[in-house]
Structure formats: structure tokens, C-alpha cells
Amino acid sequence: MPTFKVTVYTVRQLERMDDIYLTLLDSEKQSSERTLVDRSWFSLKTEFSLDVHVEKNIGNIVQVKLEKDQHNHPWFCEHIKVQTPSGDCFEFPCYWWLVDENEVMIREGTARLPQDDTESFQEQRKDELESRRKIFRWREWSPGFPMSIDADLNDLPKEVQFDRKKNFDWEWNFVRVALYLRLEKFVGHFESWEDIKDIRHLFEFLGTLGHKTAVLEDVMENWNQDYMFGYQFLNGCNPVMIRKCMQLPDKFPVTQEMVKDSLKTGHTLQQELQAGNIYIADYEILKGVPASSSQRYLTAPICLLHKNDLNQIVPIAIQLSQTPGETSPIFLPSDNQSDWMLAKMWVKSSDFNVHQLVTHLLKTHLFSEVFEMAMYRQLSAVHPVYKLLMPHVRFTIAINAEAREKLISKDGIFSKVASISGDGMGTLMKNAMETLTYKSLCFPEDIKARGMEDVPKYYYRDDGKMIWEAILRFVSDVVNIYYDSDEKVQQDEEIQGFVNDVACSGMNNSPNFPKCLESREQLVEYLTVMIFTASAQHAAVNFGQFDWYAWIPNNPSTMRKPPPQKKGQVDMKYIMDSLPDRDCSSMALATVWALTRTESNELFLGMYPDMYFTEQPVKEAIKTFRKKLEEVTNIIKIRNAELKLAYCYLSPDKIPNSVAI
Numbered sequence: 001m002p003t004f005k006v007t008v009y010t011v012r013q014l015e016r017m018d019d020i021y022l023t024l025l026d027s028e029k030q031s032s033e034r035t036l037v038d039r040s041w042f043s044l045k046t047e048f049s050l051d052v053h054v055e056k057n058i059g060n061i062v063q064v065k066l067e068k069d070q071h072n073h074p075w076f077c078e079h080i081k082v083q084t085p086s087g088d089c090f091e092f093p094c095y096w097w098l099v100d101e102n103e104v105m106i107r108e109g110t111a112r113l114p115q116d117d118t119e120s121f122q123e124q125r126k127d128e129l130e131s132r133r134k135i136f137r138w139r140e141w142s143p144g145f146p147m148s149i150d151a152d153l154n155d156l157p158k159e160v161q162f163d164r165k166k167n168f169d170w171e172w173n174f175v176r177v178a179l180y181l182r183l184e185k186f187v188g189h190f191e192s193w194e195d196i197k198d199i200r201h202l203f204e205f206l207g208t209l210g211h212k213t214a215v216l217e218d219v220m221e222n223w224n225q226d227y228m229f230g231y232q233f234l235n236g237c238n239p240v241m242i243r244k245c246m247q248l249p250d251k252f253p254v255t256q257e258m259v260k261d262s263l264k265t266g267h268t269l270q271q272e273l274q275a276g277n278i279y280i281a282d283y284e285i286l287k288g289v290p291a292s293s294s295q296r297y298l299t300a301p302i303c304l305l306h307k308n309d310l311n312q313i314v315p316i317a318i319q320l321s322q323t324p325g326e327t328s329p330i331f332l333p334s335d336n337q338s339d340w341m342l343a344k345m346w347v348k349s350s351d352f353n354v355h356q357l358v359t360h361l362l363k364t365h366l367f368s369e370v371f372e373m374a375m376y377r378q379l380s381a382v383h384p385v386y387k388l389l390m391p392h393v394r395f396t397i398a399i400n401a402e403a404r405e406k407l408i409s410k411d412g413i414f415s416k417v418a419s420i421s422g423d424g425m426g427t428l429m430k431n432a433m434e435t436l437t438y439k440s441l442c443f444p445e446d447i448k449a450r451g452m453e454d455v456p457k458y459y460y461r462d463d464g465k466m467i468w469e470a471i472l473r474f475v476s477d478v479v480n481i482y483y484d485s486d487e488k489v490q491q492d493e494e495i496q497g498f499v500n501d502v503a504c505s506g507m508n509n510s511p512n513f514p515k516c517l518e519s520r521e522q523l524v525e526y527l528t529v530m531i532f533t534a535s536a537q538h539a540a541v542n543f544g545q546f547d548w549y550a551w552i553p554n555n556p557s558t559m560r561k562p563p564p565q566k567k568g569q570v571d572m573k574y575i576m577d578s579l580p581d582r583d584c585s586s587m588a589l590a591t592v593w594a595l596t597r598t599e600s601n602e603l604f605l606g607m608y609p610d611m612y613f614t615e616q617p618v619k620e621a622i623k624t625f626r627k628k629l630e631e632v633t634n635i636i637k638i639r640n641a642e643l644k645l646a647y648c649y650l651s652p653d654k655i656p657n658s659v660a661i
Contacts, residue, residue: 076096357432500516
């Protein structure tokens with residue numbers, strides 16, 4: 001009697017196990033007997049070995065069926081190995097939960113395009129996707145936002161929930177920061193800080209936290225220097241707002257007389273504009289966005305910056321609204337110290353709100369969730385693009401569900417620390433969605449569109465370009481393994497459904513996103529956008545938050561006094577009364593600390609421990625990708641050793657694979 005040796009791999013589960021049964025099937029749908037995997041009521045085993053005896057001759061095993069009895073104890077299968085009587089070994093990736101009375105059909109691990117499958121398997125793929133669409137349903141969580149999963153935090157499908165380790169890390173970080181920073185000292189104290197030095201009291205326990213970084217130390221020392229203010233537009237939390245300015249907008253009437261002392265000796269403003277030495281950060285997207293309360297204020301400033309003789313980007317003019325006039329003066333470095341300090345604080349406060357809700361939340365978190373949802377709804381588990389994307393959607397839906405419940409809800413943390421209410425978030429999202437384009441998510445296209453190709457010391461650009469090219473090459477290698485022509489892309493109904501679902505459902509029928517793909521080149525770029533956004537772009541705009549936001553005067557999360565309408569009328573007391581109070585400062589500090597922690601067993605870019613691909617050519621492509629990422633890491637490490645202020649957010653060894661925090 002032929003015997004197949006089967007090994008079933010799972011994860012350590014602390015609950016009681018239900019009975020799990022396994023059946024082997026060949027291409028002719030002939031099957032083995034239904035075999036019990038294990039009957040333990042409780043087991044910590046992560047693999048089960050069993051012999052499957054077959055009374056009749058069956059061909060090559062192409063599927064494994066797993067079944068679970070009716071008890072309500074979910075069980076997770078990682079993958080299965082099947083050794084035939086002749087000694088051949090086949091891999092069956094699964095990575096799926098069996099819930100309730102449930103069965104899962106697992107295909108042999110070779111990736112296949114839908115048009116290359118047999119007719120019977122094409123029907124099975126359609127059934128698989130129809131079943132998934134019932135689980136992964138679209139919902140508009142709030143007007144103005146992209147679509148998201150139709151499930152609250154406690155109702156998420158088992159496949160996208162945090163695992164135990166991740167859940168523990170997430171919860172413990174918030175507990176830990178409260179303990180170590182002793183936030184109870186400040187909670188309930190809504191008074192203003194006495195002066196800038198008084199704010200240092202927040203940091204007396206950072207040594208205990210073990211995270212008072214070199215960057216934060218430098219920020220605390222030099223935050224009010226113009227060069228530090230300008231540097232953050234290049235390499236801070238929000239390095240995407242600055243763009244080259246060749247002509248001043250009419251709404252920002254800066255004159256030569258205003259800025260002559262800030263320009264290079266003998267140079268006029270017009271000459272510097274033409275030379276490409278003038279840059280602008282315009283927060284027009286905040287125009288019309290309501291503030292969260294009568295005690296908090298929000299405006300839409302415009303900031304003009306100049307590349308000086310030291311190749312530093314420094315501010316030379318700030319207008320705190322989109323409408324020039326007597327009540328909206330243009331503040332200058334030559335103004336008194338208090339006026340200029342407060343004007344810069346206003347710009348950075350606006351930047352904080354745009355960064356958190358647009359650059360960070362919308363353009364990494366929510367966009368990645370749209371991709372993940374469309375992936376589950378449109379791509380079979382045997383599709384090569386499904387296998388390629390899976391490591392880059394890990395925990396994304398779960399972290400976004402956490403955010404919707406705890407951070408950006410009506411009474412969430414963001415509304416308590418920032419300037420924008422729930423209604424304001426919807427307005428800002430609507431503004432952002434109107435301007436968001438697919439091409440703006442293509443890293444090289446965005447850099448070029450903003451005219452930032454040649455500005456010096458723009459490490460976000462330099463490192464991002466290397467990572468983009470590494471991902472693009474890797475994706476191209478994988479795509480070309482499965483698609484030997486552009487026609488193959490055009491004929492792939494699952495890929496076309498995936499792209500269409502992103503644009504028409506997830507992005508609210510946006511005309512700015514492609515609804516189909518015509519070539520391998522387009523497919524490679526599309527997948528590179530998704531992977532880069534979920535990994536590198538998220539890392540660039542997330543993991544610097546504690547470095548740049550922890551020192552409250554550098555990036556105030558909100559402002560409690562209206563912006564000045566005349567010069568010479570503010571002093572340090574007005575500035576301290578404008579900054580977040582003690583309670584708000586403490587909550588903001590705690591939040592950005594917790595949101596910049598990676599989990600203890602984080603999977604960084606290029607780390608793919610789960611066995612989705614079984615083919616050797618793809619495994620070789622992964623090795624090549626990892627080698628390239630190591631080269632990039634070394635280049636960045638050597639560069640940083642020469643810098644006073646190292647830029648590490650885009651070092652591949654510090655970039656998680658997915659949006660997971």
C-alpha cells in the first residue's frame with residue numbers, strides 16, 4: 001500500500017485544538033482517505049507528522065484538503081510538505097485560519113496565472129475569491145476617507161488580526177510609556193508651560209525609556225535655529241511638502257526689499273528664483289479645514305525657503321494664511337525674535353497636522369489597506385502577485401482598525417492632541433483625495449514633480465531612490481518569471497480586477513488611478529508603488545516622529561492662541577500660551593513614542609520567512625534583492641558616519657516590510 005509522508009506546520013497555539021483532518025488529491029480528483037492530523041485537546045506542537053496510506057494508485061498530489069470539526073477553536077496552518085512514495089517532495093503554502101466548521105483547499109506551491117490554469121481550477125479560483133469577497137467587504141468608514149474593511153476591531157477576519165506577540169507589544173508600549181514617563185504628574189494640569197526650559201521636565205525619564213536619541217538631543221539644543229527648521233523639510237517627518245519655486249504665487253507677495261538681507265550677497269530675489277535656489281512649502285490643503293474647538297487654532301501658512309552659501313535650506317518669509325493683507329503680515333528673519341519664533345512654530349504645527357493625516361495616515365496606512373483589501377478580493381492564493389504582496393500587507397488592516405478606534409475616532413487621541421476635529425479630518429481627507437494621484441506615489445515622479453532632484457543634503461531622496469530601484473528590480477525579476485509578454489498581463493483577469501478594485505472601489509472611483517494595466521512595465525511600476533509605500537515610505541514618515549515631535553516647541557501638535565495679525569504684539573508669555581499645555585504635551589509625547597516602536601521580532605525589508613513561493617527562480621530573485629539591500633545599508637552607514645546628524649529612517653535594515661505600527 002503506497003504511503004505518503006506528510007508534515008503539517010502550524011504555530012504554537014495556547015487554546016484547545018479541534019480535530020483536524022487531511023486529504024490528499026491528485027489532478028484527476030482521486031483522493032486518499034481522510035486522515036486525522038491530531039486529536040490532542042491541548043497541544044503546543046508546531047508540526048505534525050503523519051503517514052497517509054493510499055489503497056489505490058493516485059497521481060501527483062496537486063491539492064491538500066484540510067477540514068476542522070464543528071467546535072469553535074480556530075486553528076492556523078502555515079504550510080504542508082508531502083513526500084511521495086518515490087521520494088519526491090512537494091510544498092503546499094497555506095497561511096490561513098480554519099474557523100468554525102470549515103475546510104481549506106491548498107494548492108501545490110507553484111504560482112500560476114489564472115489563464116494558465118485548467119478549467120476546473122479556474123472555477124475553483126473563482127469560488128475562492130467569491131468566498132473571500134464575503135469576508136473582505138468595502139465600507140466607507142467616514143466621509144472623505146478612502147474605503148476600508150467593513151469590520152470593526154473586534155470583528156476582523158482572523159487572517160488579518162495581530163498575532164499574540166504583536167498584540168502584546170502594541171498594548172505594552174502604551175502601558176510602558178505611561179509608567180516610565182509618569183504621565184500622572186501632568187494629566188489634569190492644563191496650565192501653560194512657564195517657559196521653554198520648563199518643558200524639559202517631560203524628558204527627565206527618557207534615560208529610563210532608553211530612547212533619548214542623538215537626533216532628539218540635537219533638536220532640543222538647536223530647534224530654534226533657522227537651519228534646523230529648514231533641514232526638517234528635507235529629512236524630518238514630512239519630507240514631501242517642500243518644492244522648488246520658480247515663480248512666487250500672487251497670494252504670497254514677497255518682495256525683494258523684504259528678503260534682501262536673507263539672500264546671497266549681491267543677488268536679487270528674482271535671480272535666486274531663476275537660479276533654482278528658492279523653495280516653498282504651501283499648506284493650502286488646510287484652507288477651510290475647521291479647528292477642533294474654540295480653544296485650538298488652525299491655519300494654512302506658506303513658507304519661503306532659500307538655499308544659502310552653506311547649502312542649507314533656511315526660511316526667509318512666512319505668511320500665516322492663504323490670503324495676503326494687513327491682517328496677514330509676512331514674517332521675516334529680521335523681525336523681532338518672538339515674532340519670528342512664533343511664525344515658525346505655526347508652520348511646524350500646520351506641518352504636524354498635514355503630516356499625520358495626509359502624508360502618514362492617508363498616503364501610507366489607508367492606501368496600503370486599499371491595496372490589501374483588493375488583493376484579498378481579487379487575487380487567488382496561487383497567483384504570483386498574491387504571494388509577492390503578502391509580506392507587505394502584514395498587520396496593516398489590523399493597525400488601521402486600531403487607529404480608527406483609538407487614534408482618529410471622534411474621541412480618539414488625535415483629536416485630543418491636534419488641531420483638527422473629526423469633521424475637520426473629513427474635510428482634509430476630501431481635499432487630499434482630490435489632489436492625490438497614482439503618479440504622486442511613484443517616488444521618482446514625486447521628486448521630479450517637486451523639482452527636488454538636485455537640492456543638497458536631501459537624504460530622504462538619496463536613500464529612497466536606492467530603495468525604489470532595488471524594489472523595482474526585484475519586482476521586475478519576479479514579474480518576468482511569470483509573464484513572458486505584455487499580452488499575458490492584459491489577459492490576466494485577476495490582475496485587471498485587482499487594479500480596477502483599487503481605483504473604483506477603494507479609491508472611490510478616482511480618475512487619478514489606473515483602472516487597467518497594459519504591459520509588464522506598468523505592472524512592475526504598480527507593484528513597486530505598493531511595496532515601496534508599505535515599507536520605505538511608511539518608515540520615512542513614521543519612525544522619526546519621536547525624534548522630531550517629542551520636543552514640543554519644535555513641532556507643536558496644536559496652537560491654543562490665534563495667529564498674530566500684526567507684528568510686534570507677541571512676547572514669550574503669548575508663545576507659551578500658544579503651545580500645547582502640559583496635559584496635551586504629555587499625551588502627544590506618549591503617543592509618538594508608542595507609534596515609533598517596532599515589535600521585538602519585526603520583519604524588515606527583504607525578510608521573507610514565510611514560504612509563499614516554492615520555485616527556485618523566485619528564491620534566487622529574493623537572494624539578489626537581499627544582497628542589494630545589504631549594499632544599500634552599507635552605503636547609508638558609511639555616509640552617516642560622516643554626518644553630524646545621521647539619517648537612518650530609510651536604511652533597509654530599519655524598514656519593516658509592511659505598515660504595521
